[in-house]
Amino acid sequence: MTTVGNYAERIYSGGTPMTSNAAYWNGTFGWFSSGETRNRFVISTEKTITQAGIDNSSTKLATKYDIVMASAGQGFTRGQISMLLIDTYVNQSVIVIKSERNILPYLFWNLVNRYDELRAISDSSSIRGSLTTKMIAAFEIPLANEQSLQAFADFAWSVIPQIENNLLENERLTALRDSLLPKLMSGEIDVTDIQL
Numbered sequence: 001m002t003t004v005g006n007y008a009e010r011i012y013s014g015g016t017p018m019t020s021n022a023a024y025w026n027g028t029f030g031w032f033s034s035g036e037t038r039n040r041f042v043i044s045t046e047k048t049i050t051q052a053g054i055d056n057s058s059t060k061l062a063t064k065y066d067i068v069m070a071s072a073g074q075g076f077t078r079g080q081i082s083m084l085l086i087d088t089y090v091n092q093s094v095i096v097i098k099s100e101r102n103i104l105p106y107l108f109w110n111l112v113n114r115y116d117e118l119r120a121i122s123d124s125s126s127i128r129g130s131l132t133t134k135m136i137a138a139f140e141i142p143l144a145n146e147q148s149l150q151a152f153a154d155f156a157w158s159v160i161p162q163i164e165n166n167l168l169e170n171e172r173l174t175a176l177r178d179s180l181l182p183k184l185m186s187g188e189i190d191v192t193d194i195q196l
Contacts, residue, residue: 005137007107010098013071013133014090015058017049024053030088031059034070037080037094040112042068043167045088059089060096065160067097067108069118072130079118079131081111085164095136105156106149110141 005011017024017031027050036046049059062068066084070077072093090096099107111118121139122131144152183189 001140002143003137004097004107004111004139004141007103007141008097008099008137011095011133011137012060013092013095014060014062016091017053017057017059021053021056024050024056027051027053029054030086032062032068032084032088032090032094034073034077034080034091034093037068037070037077037082040082041085041163041167042082042088043085043164043171045086049089054089059091061087062090062094062096063087063098065101065104067099067104067111069095069097069111069131069136071095071122071132078122078129079115081108081115083108083160085167093130095131095133097136101157102150102153105153105160106144107141109156 019025025047027048029049029051030045031047031049031053032042032045033047036042053059062084064084064087068082068084068090070080070093072078073080097107097111118131118139121135122129180189184191
């Protein structure tokens with residue numbers, strides 16, 4: 001056995017710009033919160049922040065392919081794992097795990113499948129029932145040899161871009177549906193003569 005910390009290059013969490021300051025929000029930079037870990041792969045964020053929000057808070061940048069974990073949250077959130085397919089800033093209830101490209105898929109899928117264990121250590125080891133960066137760094141993971149890590153990475157990196165493309169296509173089709181449906185309902189577009 002080894003630990004997540006031995007496989008990771010860096011483990012950290014972020015912060016939140018002051019919510020009452022409108023100058024910090026609705027900017028051009030993604031901002032990821034713990035609840036968004038409900039998506040296994042992340043192609044967008046629900047909120048955005050400005051450069052002023054970045055400069056005046058402890059939020060930190062996580063980059064494409066980083067592993068993100070909800071360290072706190074209501075219901076099922078705490079312990080959920082996602083892989084970022086975008087660069088985004090993160091809040092204080094998100095733990096970011098950076099790792100080398102040949103290790104990252106193994107680390108990601110191992111942690112994804114250990115949700116119950118992650119919940120258990122947060123419940124038993126923390127007063128607030130939250131996960132910490134120290135807990136995650138010390139979390140045990142089977143030690144894999146270099147050949148196995150590379151074989152798994154080779155397979156995973158052939159699949160991850162396909163997952164990303166599918167998610168982006170779904171997003172594009174959803175936007176198309178949302179723009180066409182009101183026009184169909186109002187009669188602005190007539191499809192009665194189309195034969196399927």
